[in-house]
Amino acid sequence: MGKRNTTPQSHGPAGEDIEGLQKIVIVGNPNVGKSLLFNRLTGIYVTVSNYPGTTVTVDKGRCKINGRDFGVIDLPGMYSLIPITEEERVAKLMLLEERPKTVLHVIDAKNLERMLPLTLQLIEAGLPVILVINMMDEAEELGISIDFNDLEGKLGIPVVPIIATAGKGIDQLIGKIDQYVPILDKFQTSYQKGIESSIKEIESFLKNSYPISKRSVSLLLLQEDEDMQRLVKQKEGKDYDQIDGILKKTSRKYGYPLNYIIKIRLQNEVRKITSSSLAAGPLKTAGFKERLSRVMINPITGIPILIAILYLGLYQFVGVLGAGKLVNLIEGTIFGEKINPVITKFVMSNVPYRPIQDLIVGEYGIITLGITYAVAIILPIVGTFFLVFSVIEDSGYLPRLSMLVDRVFKKIGLSGRAVIPMVLGLGCSTMATMVTRTQETKRERVISTLLLALAVPCSAQLGVIFAILAGHPLALFIWFVVVLLNFILIGFLAARILSGEKPSFYMELPPLRLPKISNVLIKTYSRMVWYFKEVFPIFIVVSVLIWISQLTGVLRVITNGLEPVVNLIGLPDETARVFLFGFFRRDYGAAGLYSMQNSLTGMQLTVAAVILTLFVPCIAQFMMMIKERGIKTAVLIFAFVLFFAFGVGFVLNQALVALGLQL
Template sequence: MENNETERRELRVAFIGNPNCGKTTLFNAYTGANLKVANWPGVTVEKKEGSYKFQGQEFKLIDLPGIYSLTSYTMEERVSRMCILSDEVDVIVDVADASALERNLYLTLQLIELGKPVVMALNMMDIVEERGMEIDLHRMQEMLGIPVIPVSARKKTGLEQLMHAVLHHRDASARHRIEHHHKVGENAQLHAEYALVYSDGIEEEIARLENVFEDRYPDMTNRRWHAIKYLENDSDVMGEFPVESFDPESFESRMINEKYDFIEEVIAEVLVNRDEKSAMTDRIDRVLTHRIWGVPVFLGIMALVFALTFTVGDWLKGYFEAALEVFSDGVSGLLSAVGAGELITSLLVDGIIAGVGGILTFLPNIVILFIALAVLEDSGYMSRVAYVMDGLMGKIGLSGRAFIPMLLGFGCTVPAVMASRALEDKRDRLRTMFVTPFMSCSARLPVYVLLSQMFFGKWAGIAAFSMYVIGLFMAILVALIVSKCSKKYEEHTLLIELPEYKTPNPHTIFIYVWDKVKDYLTKAGTTIFLASIVLWFLLNFNQHGLVSDMGESFAAGIAKFLVPVMKPTGLGYWQIIVALISGIAAKEVVVSSMSVLYGVANISSAEGMAALSGALGSVGFTAVNAYAMMIFVLLYIPCVATLATIKRESGSVKFMLGTMAMQLLTAWIMSALVFNIASLIF
């Protein structure tokens, strides 16, 4: 065996641990760009593999899904267990969050029971130090019988020591000496061999089963582990190795309790200056996750976010508008000076610069929104939101975990739809994909900012914020209707980790916001650029060539067919219809389109808005129409990228078309309702 081990060129190491323990950060620290992403066969659980070289040894690293235990309840657990038990893995690196040792040790004990070489990477040691705690690593190694290596994945410390430990502990028999200080029962010899020894009654049953396995399944390796799993009523093990004559009473809950008793023992001995779960976190959670106040507090926080978006964002927007104006005038002057034709000047200034530039001026608002979302995420609050909404989700027939993808929809619907993969039940996934587009994504924000500032004055922030509330309400309503129409509803439980609150890390927030800014700029330079050109063409040409009046263009011709259909919604204007149609490319293009349609160069400036509201007002477009338009933009067909993602994730064109039709209908009905009722009141 040892010769084979040394002869093997590649050592296969699996990284496993609880979610949010820094496992992937650690994995990425080793593999960098040398990684391959795929899916485990037949399931939607991601598989990451990478390579690494250390002291002349090639390593193949596998990043397994974050799991809390090795039972076989979820797909992630089954996949991880299958991988570890197979020949695919030589050594297991158990990545544990040192600041949440109690929770992480449960998985550690299960991994040790597997009988394969395990090395513990104790991550986030910097947080432990910040809290004034210390961990007696030497004692921990004695109690668990495995190497315990302190690392910080974020700061990239301890990485070589960890690989050194992996390299030198790949032989399962090379264990640490185990030393316990507790009283031993009849099975004293077991305490020298195993980290966790159960009570005498359970150990007798384990021994009995091991004897049965020895007779029945002589090729079985690690009989102890199989016996433990059998006593825990593990369906996979019982199915694979049936023992007809043996009908055990399930010891599962006793064994779980004994594991936790042992964990308490370990914690008591190794953790110095133990920090009882942060009192501050508990105090805050009493308010933020309150049964009644949790949801209003969430809405209040989101209202604050939008207030900031409008106040601070608008102040910064002024500078962007000024810069755009200078740039636009400059380009216009330059083109005139070099004798460029009128048409090309129109394309460049009225089409591209107006369209793309108009979008870029909203960048400050977008940045503020994402800074706020990043702060909420990094502080630990977003997990609370999912927890708080769980009860509500359950009542409307959605899994509690469905709110997490829906929450992502506040940023962008594409990753929100993708995140529905985390839901195991196909019906849940489809339902979540069906309603997620109602969550108002950041691309719609420029539309809300423009219309609300033009028509609602000091109430602009509230008008825009109401779109998010309405979107959430509509998502819940549609989900409820769908669930009532479904024949079967199963209860789901939500298992979610609530990390301790922490001060958001400025670097993390910067990276997150910078990514979003890059996305926004890329979109402006690609999709919006193209859409602006297409739109300019459709607005300036018809079958006879260049038109002097946009009302005779291709776009106007198409849109005018739809005017009677849209009249009941208060949006029966061909220009508005063109803008809405163009929004299917990307929602920001609605603003770009209006800029091009009404010939307003700097649409978000005070002058631009005055010109636009004047033009709209002259055809009877009032605040009521504006609000109806905001609702229409909120609820109607999502952008092409989202549609393509829905089609791919659902595997069905019919489902995608159904989503489109449902959203269009919902948008029409709601806009018509709001427009007609508001028209009676105001």
């Protein structure tokens, strides 16, 4: 896998329109390195857009090869052209609609036989396929060798081995894309005589043009693909009745579903192809990574590992380092002693109008509140969280965590797949609410959205609460237990109240890897940029809104209305303002609680931390809830969470008083 001089260049900002450009479409199973290849080609981490009519995200970008611009599309993971999930359906539809110049089918070198059936389907569809065999380093470690020339000769398409994590083979791949010429003598799967006869009959009724070969259209119809049925009905009109008759006649001939028969045939063809192309290494005893993987998904050993990761990653790194030392340095020393005093002195001396002074450097000023909170308190916390998350993600631990918690999550109406938005919610609940769209059923998406709004604190909340309660170990334990029990209780009740299809769960387990520093830093930086672009303008807007509400007296009216409620829970009047800030942004409220921690008792801090965690979603998350789940569902969740949070706070306060605990 030597080097060439042809290299891609990222072109234009993320999200730039790629309409009118020739397309390079990346397809493949989940966890085969598609997104990393996308990053290698475009120079950007992700460019997310929604497929029209769905909530499935598709990554898009640009690259320049030999002076020519190309659009690059990273499709959601797919296993077959016959979709099961919404992501697979979107991937198939985009693959057929985009009419790509090149289709890069990325597969895992360790699982060649399992992934090649999709390659055969793509070839049969008449698409311009390049087979990209990734993770060659891991295959070589297992003693697997692949004869690429033999494989290329049998398939009739270019085959390129790469190691995407190291960038090896990317130049050769770019050269193949640049010089790609469709080969006429491609491999064609032969099916049973009856199926082949039906394919020819169906083809004779397909009078119009299609985005894929008529043979592939016929095969999709035989496998009862609903999207293709709709398309053919639309194009062929009355002739579809003849086609439908052929489909029914063929189906009656066989004792098994045609989808199953065709799938088995593809697998048999793959075995023939790989018989001379693939040589497996000698059987080895399970290595350290395999043994560690088993330990991680075994509840007896996996739960202690999870606790250790939470303690070291979230409590120590995000809580103690991020929310403690870094916030103290940036907020206390840099902003508190140097930046803010200088700016305040300048504004007070040069801006004559008092309300404008307050807008800039007052109690709720753009600089003293908005920018200080965003940069000095929130940024170090989310930065440390995203760094931890990127390390965990790059290591391959998240899929194993999904396997570990799947049985427990089933009790609350979720599958192990839901662990991804839940963990991501510990970084930003708005981003996590958007990610719930990847879950299979509507019921699961609603339950996940409810739990994210109720009992999953964002990294800023989490970091600040860790920092506040670090000196009160019993208080921290009570906070954790109360939030966890409410998460389980509400999930359990929601799973029994909400009707709908129960989630199934299957997930590819990628190999455990030592995270690469460059990949971790790219992911962390990209998420930080995304978060900061989202949060910084909101902090400024919130500062202005609070200033206006203070100037007009609206702030006083709202806090006056909340004060009797917080007093009933045993909290002082000032905490009403903290909860109000929490609605503007969760991290805003957390930062407000951080600033008044010295004026509250340990019991009050515990109760306030629990309420703030369970309190209503922030504006950004609420708007995302409306977008993803609809206004009715979003408002119902909002109202429930509001009353539930204060109810739990009241009960907790009464219990702590009755027990006489000194926190």
